[in-house]
Amino acid sequence: MPINLQSFLVLLAAAVITVVLCRKLKLPAMLGYLLVGMLIGPYALGFIQSSDEASHLAEYGIVFLMFTLGLEFNLAKLNAMRRIVFGLGAAQVTAVLVCTAAAVLFAGLDWKAGLVLGGAAAMSSTAMVSKLLSDRSELNAPHGQNAIGILLFQDLAVVPFLIIIPALSLPDGSITIPWFNFQVDQLLFSLFLAAIKIVFVLAVLLSLGQKIMRPWFNLVAKQHASELFMINILLVTLGTAWLTEQAGLSLALGAFLAGMLIAETEYRYQVEDDIRPFRDLLLGLFFVTVGMNLNFSILISEWGLVLTSLLLLGPIKIAIIAGLARLFGNTAGTSLRTGFALGQGGEFAFVLLALTAQGGLVPSNVLQATTAGVILSMLITPFLIQHSDKLVLRLASSEWMNLAANLHNIAVRSMAANGHVILCGFGRSGQSLARILTQEDIHFFALDLDPEKVREAAAAGESVVFGDAAKREVLLAAGLMRARAIIVTYADTHSAMKILELAHQIRPEIPVIVRTQDDSDIDLLKNAGAAEVVAEIMEGSLMLASHTMMLLGVPLNKVIRRIREVREARYQLIRGFYRGLNEDADEGDRSYPRLHTLQLTQNAHAIGYTIGELKLEQFQVEIRSIRRRNMPPIQPDANFQLNNGDVLVLLGEQDNLAAAEMLLLQG
Numbered sequence: 226m227p228i229n230l231q232s233f234l235v236l237l238a239a240a241v242i243t244v245v246l247c248r249k250l251k252l253p254a255m256l257g258y259l260l261v262g263m264l265i266g267p268y269a270l271g272f273i274q275s276s277d278e279a280s281h282l283a284e285y286g287i288v289f290l291m292f293t294l295g296l297e298f299n300l301a302k303l304n305a306m307r308r309i310v311f312g313l314g315a316a317q318v319t320a321v322l323v324c325t326a327a328a329v330l331f332a333g334l335d336w337k338a339g340l341v342l343g344g345a346a347a348m349s350s351t352a353m354v355s356k357l358l359s360d361r362s363e364l365n366a367p368h369g370q371n372a373i374g375i376l377l378f379q380d381l382a383v384v385p386f387l388i389i390i391p392a393l394s395l396p397d398g399s400i401t402i403p404w405f406n407f408q409v410d411q412l413l414f415s416l417f418l419a420a421i422k423i424v425f426v427l428a429v430l431l432s433l434g435q436k437i438m439r440p441w442f443n444l445v446a447k448q449h450a451s452e453l454f455m456i457n458i459l460l461v462t463l464g465t466a467w468l469t470e471q472a473g474l475s476l477a478l479g480a481f482l483a484g485m486l487i488a489e490t491e492y493r494y495q496v497e498d499d500i501r502p503f504r505d506l507l508l509g510l511f512f513v514t515v516g517m518n519l520n521f522s523i524l525i526s527e528w529g530l531v532l533t534s535l536l537l538l539g540p541i542k543i544a545i546i547a548g549l550a551r552l553f554g555n556t557a558g559t560s561l562r563t564g565f566a567l568g569q570g571g572e573f574a575f576v577l578l579a580l581t582a583q584g585g586l587v588p589s590n591v592l593q594a595t596t597a598g599v600i601l602s603m604l605i606t607p608f609l610i611q612h613s614d615k616l617v618l619r620l621a622s623s624e625w626m627n628l629a630a631n632l633h634n635i636a637v638r639s640m641a642a643n644g645h646v647i648l649c650g651f652g653r654s655g656q657s658l659a660r661i662l663t664q665e666d667i668h669f670f671a672l673d674l675d676p677e678k679v680r681e682a683a684a685a686g687e688s689v690v691f692g693d694a695a696k697r698e699v700l701l702a703a704g705l706m707r708a709r710a711i712i713v714t715y716a717d718t719h720s721a722m723k724i725l726e727l728a729h730q731i732r733p734e735i736p737v738i739v740r741t742q743d744d745s746d747i748d749l750l751k752n753a754g755a756a757e758v759v760a761e762i763m764e765g766s767l768m769l770a771s772h773t774m775m776l777l778g779v780p781l782n783k784v785i786r787r788i789r790e791v792r793e794a795r796y797q798l799i800r801g802f803y804r805g806l807n808e809d810a811d812e813g814d815r816s817y818p819r820l821h822t823l824q825l826t827q828n829a830h831a832i833g834y835t836i837g838e839l840k841l842e843q844f845q846v847e848i849r850s851i852r853r854r855n856m857p858p859i860q861p862d863a864n865f866q867l868n869n870g871d872v873l874v875l876l877g878e879q880d881n882l883a884a885a886e887m888l889l890l891q892g
Contacts, residue, residue, distance in 0.1 A: 232265075235272045236513065239265055252607050253353050258509045259600055262516020269521065285463075285507045289500060290352075290572065291383075291477040292462050295484020296497050306374045308553075313371060314378025316549045317567075321347040321542055328537065334587070337393045341581045342595060344386045346537055350571035350603060351376045352508070357610045358566065366674045366693075368562035371550055375567060383573045387478055388423060390577060394584025422472050427482070430465070434486045442492050455499050461487070462500070477576065508572075515575050519600055520593050527594045534598025539605065543568035557621035565613045569606040570599030635690050635702035639670050642688075647672070647703050647711045649694035649724055651682060654740060655714035659687065670703055695723040697731070705731055716742040716761065718750065725753045744818070767791060820849065821875045821882045823889060825867060830892035837863030839888065846877035846885040 243264075244257035265272040325346040326339030354372055355364070363369040392415040438461075445457045462483050469479030487496050524531055547564035551557065578596055581587050587595075609616070639645075646662060648655045648671040655671060662669045671689035673679050679691045692699040694713075705711075711728055713721045721739045728737050736756035741747065743762045750758045767788050774784045825832055831839055836848055851859040852872040859865070867873075873889070875882055 232273045235265055236261065240509065240513065253356050254509070255350070255353050255356075255512055256604060256607065258512035259516040259603065262513040263519050263600075264516075266517030266519070268517075268519060273517065285503075288466055288476050288480040288507075289462065289503050290508055292480040292484040293497060293500060295481040295486075296488045296493055306370070306377065309371055309374025310378045310381075313549060313553050314375040316553075317375050317546055318347040318379060318382050320545050320549060324541065324545065325537055328533075334591070338587045338591070341386075341390055341393065341577060341586055342591075344382075344390075345570070345574040345577045345581075345595065345599070346534075346542065347382070348379050348571040348574045348577070349376060349567040350569055350606070351380060352572060353569070353603060353606060354566050354610075357607060361610070363674075366562075367555060367559045367676055368566060371555065371559070371563040372566040375546070375563075379571070379573070383576070384478055384481065386577055387580070388420075390580040390586070391584065393586055423478075426469060426472050430482050430486065434482075435489060438486045439490050442487070442490055446492065454495075458496055458499055459503070511572070511575075515596070516600065518593070519597055523590070523593045523597055527590050530591060530594035531597045531601070534595045535601050538570050538598055538602040539568055558617045561617045561621055562613050565609045565616065568609065569602040571603075574599050635672075635692050635699060636704075638688065638690050639702065639704040642668050642670050642704050643707045644668070644709050645670050645704060645707070647694070647700070647705065647708050648689075649711065649713045649720075650715040651675075651678060651687075651689045652715060655712075656682075656687075658712065658714060670708075672699060672703060695720050695727070697727050700724075700727055701731065705735070708735060710756075711735060711737045713737065713739045716740050718746045721750060721755075722753055725750070725755060729754045818876055818878060819882070821877075821886075823873045823875060823886055825869060825871045825873070825889065827869055829869070829890050831867050831889040832869050833866065835864050835866050836861055841885055841888070844877065844881045844885045844888070846875055846881050849874045849876050 239261045240258060243261050244254045247254055247257040264270055267273065322340075322343035325343035326336070329339035329342050330336065354376060358364050358369045358372060364373065442457070445454055462480055465483035465486075466476040466479035469482065470476050487493055543561075543564035545564075546567050547560040550560035550563045555563070575596070578592060578599075582589075582592055645668040648659060648669050651659070651671040651673040655673070659669050659671060669688060671682075671687070672692040672694040673682075673689060674691065674693055676691055679689055682689045690703075692703065694700060694703075700711075705728065711724065713724055718741060721741070725737055725739070728735055733754075737754065738757045738759065739750050739755045740759050740761070741750065742760070744760045747758045747760060771784050771788055774787070775781065841848065848861060851861050851865070851867075851874070853859060853868065854870060875885060877885065
């Protein structure tokens with residue numbers, strides 16, 4: 226039954242409200258979509274009685290998700306993380322699959338049910354975990370690296386399951402092979418044919434696809450039409466998915482292969498940006514339809530099965546992952562944090578369960594109870610990750626010792642330092658700064674969360690230790706009370722705000738210099754107490770300007786004075802820029818300040834008013850300059866009166882500019 230307009234509007238309104246609440250609570254938007262589906266679906270408020278129509282559209286969310294995963298897969302990345310991906314990742318999928326299959330067999334179901342339910346249980350949520358760890362700046366921490374490596378293998382493991390599950394749905398029995406006149410098991414023969422198909426499709430696509438893809442994208446890109454480029458991405462993604470479907474394989478597999486082909490071209494990042502709106506929209510719809518499938522009566526009538534699936538996906542899966550991580554040489558704390566991050570079902574569990582439902586491999590009540598368990602486990606995960614540090618300290622007695630030992634190591638290494646600079650982060654910027662400080666005989670002490678980087682740099686004699694600069698005890702151990710300054714060398718505003726808060730709680734007078742990507746957070750960081758905020762894009766512009774002025778013969782002292790004036794004014798002179806047709810997608814979002822020109826025509830409301838009388842500050846919009854015929858650019862004050870034909874150069878955010886333009890033209 227198609228979804229009518231009223232139901233669709235209810236879905237959109239509920240999604241907007243719920244996702245806004247999730248954002249405010251710093252929870253993944255995915256949870257909001259699940260909750261929307263649960264509330265408006267047939268088993269709750271009943272605004273939508275059937276999710277079948279939406280499900281067909283939502284399937285393309287998974288297609289685009291698999292496409293973007295394909296963009297991430299390249300041989301260099303897999304090789305760099307091979308021990309985690311093919312070691313720990315393979316062990317995790319195998320162990321969870323075997324344990325779940327054993328439980329299913331013990332419950333009296335057959336091996337097919339055990340295999341598909343085990344495969345679903347082995348999956349974790351790539352979208353949720355990567356977002357939560359990124360928000361906590363933990364992607365480069367040991368447990369973050371473990372989690373991402375395991376998720377990469379899980380994403381790879383989905384591909385054979387997409388082939389195996391439809392084959393398992395075939396009836397039992399034997400078939401006779403034509404020409405050879407002998408019988409084989411139908412299931413084995415189907416799997417054999419599927420394997421031949423995938424090898425053939427892979428061989429054709431990977432050998433011919435690369436030869437076709439790059440010249441084809443070059444041809445399209447040369448047309449300089451953004452809409453044509455977007456249409457081409459959709460054509461390649463859906464076209465490759467259609468080809469694999471015609472070969473008897475899945476749409477998702479074709480999309481994955483298309484992503485892999487494009488990943489080897491120079492258009493990879495542009496494609497990833499362009500496809501994201503489609504992926505996010507349809508993936509959100511997919512999670513809404515998943516939420517609709519949560520039958521609340523199942524929670525009561527099959528509470529035992531729901532609880533069992535929740536235990537398998539929660540405590541048991543966490544224990545398995547933590548145990549395997551420990552076997553691979555991780556500390557108890559890192560192992561537990563890895564388990565907490567991955568102890569849930571994932572988006573591909575729903576895909577596998579949907580395939581299972583089509584084939585009737587698992588009883589309906591078991592399938593619904595498993596779906597409920599996956600949803601509940603995903604609802605719990607954000608809170609597990611948020612409180613993982615406290616849980617680890619309670620569960621791992623050695624974590625206190627490791628934490629104390631690490632703090633002791635930091636304190637011992639920093640003991641000799643006095644009047645030093647604390648570098649938060651020892652990436653490329655941090656290392657470059659450290660070399661300059663060393664040349665000036667200024668001692669530094671660096672903190673970083675990448676253990677491999679710390680090990681290599683420390684072995685080379687650098688003053689760097691493993692530690693999270695956003696933690697109070699780590700900053701104290703690094704000699705905060707004796708330091709001359711703190712430098713945040715990575716562009717992470719959330720982490721920088723934590724460091725600023727801690728630094729000024731402990732020692733308010735210490736100067737903190739913060740690096741940021743652009744000028745959007747300068748005021749926020751300055752108000753939080755940053756002595757200086759270095760915006761990469763702005764500083765790059767200033768360097769271009771200074772080199773240009775010197776090349777053109779402007780005296781050095783004047784160049785230095787001009788650059789200093791811009792910095793002292795917090796980059797006001799160079800804030801905002803005129804945007805072209807293709808710049809919104811890859812230059813920032815709607816909240817980024819931009820320049821916009823507006824000409825006052827004969828009937829414009831603003832004619833005859835002074836700038837002060839218009840009160841544009843209510844929109845947070847500023848008139849940077851005014852062009853009047855036969856006159857140089859004017860820098861107006863509040864008493865400047867506007868005339869017919871004036872061209873105003875406005876600075877502000879996109880939505881605010883639209884409101885200000887309406888006031889200026891219509892009143």
